[in-house]
Amino acid sequence: MDYRKLIQQYKQYIISGIILFSITCSVIVIVLVNSRQDTLPEDELVPNSVSSLQSSDQESTIAQIYVDIKGAVEKPGLYEGTLNMRVWDAVMLAGGVKDIADTKRVNFSERIADQMVIYIPEIGEEAQSAENNSQSEESQSEDVNKINLNQASEAELQTLPGVGQKKAQEIIRYREENDGFKTIEEIKNISGFGEKTFEKLKDAITS
Secondary structure (H helix, E strand, O other): OOHHHHHHHOHHHHHHHHHHHHHHHHHHHHHHHHHHHHHHHHHHHHHHHHHHHHHHHHHHHHOEEEEEEEEOEOOOEEEEEEOOOEHHHHHHHOOOEOOOEOHHHOOOOOEOOOOEEEEEOEOOOHHHHHHHHHHHHHHHHHHHOOEEOOOOOHHHHOOOOOOOHHHHHHHHHHHHHOOOOOOHHHHHHOOOOOHHHHHHHOOOEEO
16 A cells, blocks of 8 residues: 555645644633633632631721629629620629529620620519619710720810810820720829819710
């Protein structure tokens, strides 16, 4: 068999087949490359989204707040907590409830908030419990309209009577250097805030 004659005879078909094969391979490579590029942004978004959620959770956990725990607990007092804590977690900071505590009347699953008063009533202590809850709600309502020395911005502090930009900056400097105001009376430790100035401010501020 003369192969050269066969090749010469089918030369055109062989060349066409090679060209067709090359085109097919090129198309496959292009499709694969484009498909890879389309999926990359979606893959990159997942870590960013997870990172954002983790950052948000960390900020929520770090934020420090204070709650006042009263009533039938082992160690009543002021305790520091975080925004992701529940009433039960806060009560555990106070040593837990006493045997005489009426736990059925307390929502231990409620999230705590800054300046929150947690009162654990004793069994049969209906009148006193109602009175304390009423006082707690009234106190929290009054505090809403007050300027918090530990949280207010420079602009908010300047809305206080007699407080300009310089004094507002001094308040912020003091709370940063002393881990915040424990009581509103501490403002008298700042130069320019004497007894007379404090009398004008005490009903408008909270710590």
